[in-house]
Amino acid sequence: MSSELTEPGTGPTGAAPTLSEVAKRAGVSSITVSRVVRMPDLVAPETRARVEQAMRDLGYIPNLVAGALASARTNSVGVLVPTIANSIFADTVQGLSDKLEPLGFSVILAQSRYDAAREDRMLAALLSRRPEAIIMVGSPATEDGSRLLRNARIPIVETWDLPANPIDAVAGFDNYKAGVAVAKHLVAQGRKQLAFIGGDDPRGTRRWFGFRDEALARGLAEPRRLILDRKDSGSVAAHARLPGVDAVFAANDAHAIGFMSGLRKAGVLRDGPASAQPVAVIGLGDLEMGQLISPTLSTISVHGDAIGRTAATLTLERGGERRIDLGFELVLRDSG
Amino acid sequence: MSSELTEPGTGPTGAAPTLSEVAKRAGVSSITVSRVVRMPDLVAPETRARVEQAMRDLGYIPNLVAGALASARTNSVGVLVPTIANSIFADTVQGLSDKLEPLGFSVILAQSRYDAAREDRMLAALLSRRPEAIIMVGSPATEDGSRLLRNARIPIVETWDLPANPIDAVAGFDNYKAGVAVAKHLVAQGRKQLAFIGGDDPRGTRRWFGFRDEALARGLAEPRRLILDRKDSGSVAAHARLPGVDAVFAANDAHAIGFMSGLRKAGVLRDGPASAQPVAVIGLGDLEMGQLISPTLSTISVHGDAIGRTAATLTLERGGERRIDLGFELVLRDSG
DNA sequence: TTCTTTCATGTTAGCGCTAACATGCAGCGA
DNA sequence: TCGCTGCATGTTAGCGCTAACATGAAAGAA
Structure with a gap:
């Protein structure tokens, strides 16, 4: 006073x-x-x-709140991910904020938890803060969410996939092709009974389709598909539940490693190279952990941080190519 | 038009x-x-x-920007973590935003990358958005950062530690005691030559002090301390660099698992119980992965998400206990 | 009836800042 | 001497909203 x-x-x-x-x-x-x-x-x-x-x-x-109102520039970017804990999306958030923070942009983070209604609420909440761009993993699950973004008149970047009709910009890779690549490799390795374990989110499902289609095209029986709950570790997909299967594609490395631990308990895991494995396992994500376990994990390597950095770049420049395919790489180690 | x-x-x-x-x-x-x-x-x-x-x-x-200016309430919370990628802090961010998002609060996320200058810049950047509270991992590294927060007149929650002179509220556990608990356990197990691997950030260092002090108090030689670069996997701390050591406390599970992979390559890892291990390994964090590898990882379990949820609660209520010790738990599995 | 209360809605001013447009002054060539 | 230019600084209005305080009508109390 x-x-x-x-x-x-x-x-x-x-x-x-x-x-x-x-x-x-x-x-x-x-x-x-x-x-x-x-x-x-x-x-x-x-x-x-x-x-x-x-x-x-x-x-x-x-007071940037007042400044933002006066100048109509908030210097902020909205980021929507399904989840940040235990997830490769954290790499993407890291990548994009490393790029945006030095430029004075703040990151407003929201999580949808793979819930379409929550996603829509979060999109509306983000937009009401008038971010200068929105970066999200995947595409809006609902038409409402999609409309919200289309009407927002700001750069929108969809990531981790290559949607056919993107709202604006895209930084991702072809999940279908990733599934194809894995199936192709497993067939070439002489595997006969394939299976897929993972969630049923859009990107996981796209991987499954590629995997299945390629297996069928190569004359194999339709692969088994085991849909795991998000909180399950891959180990619940015990080998017991996949009798006769000699190759498994897990939609992410965490599931792959969990599944391998199930195999280990069942005694169907060798220390030798891929050719020695009774059951081949391929993951996706290339967690560092995959190189540390034994046998080392073969996986589809995806650069989550590069996706984030690319997305950040796409929010900053309105011109130029708006659809960036960052690709993936099949990294073969000992598990399959 | x-x-x-x-x-x-x-x-x-x-x-x-x-x-x-x-x-x-x-x-x-x-x-x-x-x-x-x-x-x-x-x-x-x-x-x-x-x-x-x-x-x-x-x-x-x-337009919440305008609303915030008019009402002097931004409905946002600033969150500062060292890093979000590959880190248990993601759990904390998840936990706190799960609690805050339903209440209409947005999370403004910033990363310090373990860099004091960047931390100060990020704190100033966060404060300029007038968040209604700040939640951070650890405590400000500099006096400037500390002053910034003390002067901000909003709830401040320091997490993942129990600082002696907190700025305001605290949600964490005693890192020193965690080190003590591990040393105590290893001594009881008959281990003689202890070592510590991990970073030299404040919390890791506190764990080291507890670990060392207890080892000395129990009559052991001063443990070795191997400081790892943040981007090193624990495997660089090859057993070769720790001759004679029969027990290792890794400051986090990622380092622990990396180190174990080094041991495996060196052939000093058994499939049996802890007593059979030539070198005991204890981690910290209780990553799911630790239960999936073989031998399963003994670790100090810390609930990152509970820290986040508790921190969120502390930002919402100004009264009541402002120092919450969420404790830790020594989870013994097969690695040590 | 008249006063009071309650409810639904409106008026006014201002949050802290910035865009856009002055203003005033020194330096300088013609 | 007179503009003229460029620089440093100031004035004005308003961003889109909300707090605080009216206002007016309907419903009840006396």
Whole structure:
């Protein structure tokens, strides 16, 4: 209340200092303070020094909420992922924020938890903060969500897939082809009874279709498909539930490693190379962990952080190619 | 430009519709629209229906930036983590946003990358968005960062540790005691030559001190400490670099699993129980992966998501206990 | 009937900042 | 001397919304 609390070094008063308080203390108008913060080159050195001193004295922190309203630029990007825990999407978030944070953009993070209704709510919540772009994993699950984004008039980047009709920009890879590549490899290895384990989210399902189609095209029986609950480790897909199967494609490395641990318990895991494995296992994601276990995990390697960085780039430049296929790589190790 | 574009169903005009445009269309004042959005009970049903129709027609999305400025409430929380990729902190972010998102709070995420200068910049960047609370992993690395937070006059939650002089609230566990517990267990198991591998961040260092102090107190030689670079997998800490060592505490499970893979290559890993292991290995974090490898990983289990949820709770209620010790648990499996 | 309360809605001012447009002054060539 | 230019700074208005305080009508109380 009393003005003694306002003295430098005494700590903050109740309310945060504003531009015009700084201006008053420095003996300039508020626009000059604003310039010192945003375009210091336009301000004479002595004036600038006085203003900077005043900012330090008061512990001034610009209010970007007010700035955003006045300038219609929030310097923020909305990011929507299904989940961030235990997931390769964390790499993507890392990649994009590494690119955006130095440019002064903040990341507003939301999780859909693979729930379409929650996704729509989160999209609306993100948009109401007026981000300058939205980056999401996959594509909106509902028509409502899609409309929301189309009407938003900001760059939208869909990632981790290559949708046929993207809203705007895309940074991902072809999940169908990844499934094809795995099936092709397993067939070439002489495997006969294929199976797929994983979730039934859109991208996992696309992998499954590629995998199945290729197996059928190569004259194999239709592969088994075991849909795992999101919280299951892959080990619940015990070998017992896949009798006769000699090759498994897991929709992600975590499931693959879990499944291998099931195989190990069942004694159907060798320490030798892929050719020695009674059951081949291929994952997707290329977790570091896959190289540390034994046998080492063969996998489809996808660069989650590159997807994030590319998505960030796509939000910044409106022109140029808007559909970036970052590809994938079949990394063969000892498991299959 | 022309008004035909404004017709319902035709898609958005250049600019997003505002409250007062909705109000005009519904034939009410803007405050009534505002009430329909925020306190619908205060509006008569017929009026409300008319306003809701107008909002739908125009595709109105409230502008929370303006709302935040007017009401001095941003409904956002700043979250600062060292890193989100490949890290247990993702669990914490998941936990806290699961708690906060349903309440209408957005999460503004920033990463310090274990860099003190970047941490300070990120703290300032977060504060300039006027979040209603800040949740961070650990404590500010610098005095500047600390002052920034103390002056911010919002709830601050430090997590993953129990600092002696917290800024405000705390949700974590005692890293020193975790180190003690591991050393105690290894000594009881008859191990003689201990070693510690991990980073030299504040929390890892605290674990090391507890570990070392307890080893010394039990009459053992001072344990070896191998400081790993953040991007190293634990496997670089090959057994070759730790001659004579018969027990290792890794500051996190990823390092532990990496180290075990090194041991496996060196042939010093048994499939039997802990007592059969020439070198005991204990991790920290309790990654699911630890139960899937062989031998299964003994570890200090910490509930990253519970830390996040607790931190969220602490931001919401200003009264009550501000220092929550969520503890840890030594989970003994086959590795040590 | 008249006063009071309750409910539904409106009016006014302002949150803290920035865009856009002044203003004023020094330096300079003609 | 007079513009003219470029630089440093200021003035004004308003971003889209909400808090706080009216207002007016209907419903009950006395």
